[in-house]
Amino acid sequence: MTNEHENNPQKLKQKLLEEYQDKTLEDLDYGEEIETKRGSCYRFTTHEKVEIKTLKEKKVNECLIGDLKLIKGIGPSKERKLKENGFITLDDLRDHPSYGTSACELLEKLESRDVCSLSDWISTRYSASHHLNLLLSSLSGAEKMLFMDIETLGLKDVPLILIGVAEGNKDGLTINQYLLRNLKEEKATLDGFLSHQNSDNVYVTFNGRSFDVPFIKSRMRFHHMDEKINSQHLDLLHFSRRQWNDQLPNCRLQTLEKHFFGFERCDDVPSSKVPEFYLTYRETGNIGPLVPIIEHNREDVVTLAKILSLLHHCSDLKD
Structure with missing residues (x-):
């Protein structure tokens, strides 16, 4: 043609x-x-x-684990303060009195590569077009x-x-x-x-x-x-x-x-x-x-x- x-x-x-x-x-x-x-x-x-x-799985994991705002109750200001106090990743929040339970639950989903549940989790915190949802597709x-x-x-x-x-x-x-x-x-x-x-x-x-x-x-x-x-x-x-x-x-x-x-x-x-x-x-x-x-x-x-x-x-x- x-x-x-x-x-x-x-x-x-x-x-x-x-x-x-x-x-x-x-x-x-x-x-x-x-x-x-x-x-x-x-x-x-x-x-x-x-x-x-x-993207490589390691890179996706690093981006997800490093975003404390994935935990309910943590916004940009709270995340900044937590990181200043040494809570750099979700792993560091495992024993936190307020956020430990949620952090452990999210990490378990990440470790099991439960992409469906991870996507649902991210969608409760961010829009469907958020950068993390794009990264998550690499795990699929x-x-x-x-x-x-x-x-x-x-x-x-x-x-x-x-x-x-x-x-x-x-x-x-x-x-x-x-x-x-x-x-x-x-x-x-x-x-x-x-x-x-x-x-x-x-x-x-x-x-x-x-x-x-x-x-x-x-x-x-x-x-x-x-x-x-x-x-x-x-x-x-x-x-x-x-x-x-x-x-x-x-x-x-x-x-x-x-x-x-x-x-x-x-x-x-x-x-x-x-x-x-x-x-x-x-x-x-x-x-x-x-x-x-x-x-x-x-x-x-x-x-x-x-x-x-x-x-x-x-x-x-x-x-």
């Missing part, structure tokens, strides 16, 4: 309709129909060589992260179109994208997505705390699906704003792509036009308008892994 249609979605759509008029989904690479316990849908599986960088390990992005027919109370989920492994990312060929396949698509989840996973999204996860939960309620979505969640939009808000014109995903990775998308379908492109596919049976939606979603989840690695790298430099 080229840049000539970048600012004209209608021309792009017409080009795609002409280019793919005699093709079917089976002509696209890496796709297949799959069966789930709730019916069939279509899945694309691809791989991407991306190094997912995390890349293999437990699910990089996730969705495409939908609108902002609320409408069906999904596509769910992309990427899993980290030693070779990079394995990306699975679950597509609704028609709106009756939404339950099967959700089921396919949920098959990647287990109790140890951490979702990694971009604005997913406000949009993607609530949207999926809403669609699951609509279909009376009682599975639970994991509470462990890194929303990279908020971490990106903390890190780069004063350096960039904005912290949109594609701005970060262009600035940090030198990547500029060609013939990308704007998010606002995704419903229109999908509905054209449904009305005509022509897969052309689907192609940039699938590629847009795939590029989004790959970029999530790159941004997370960059945030960890910045944390390494800062600390």
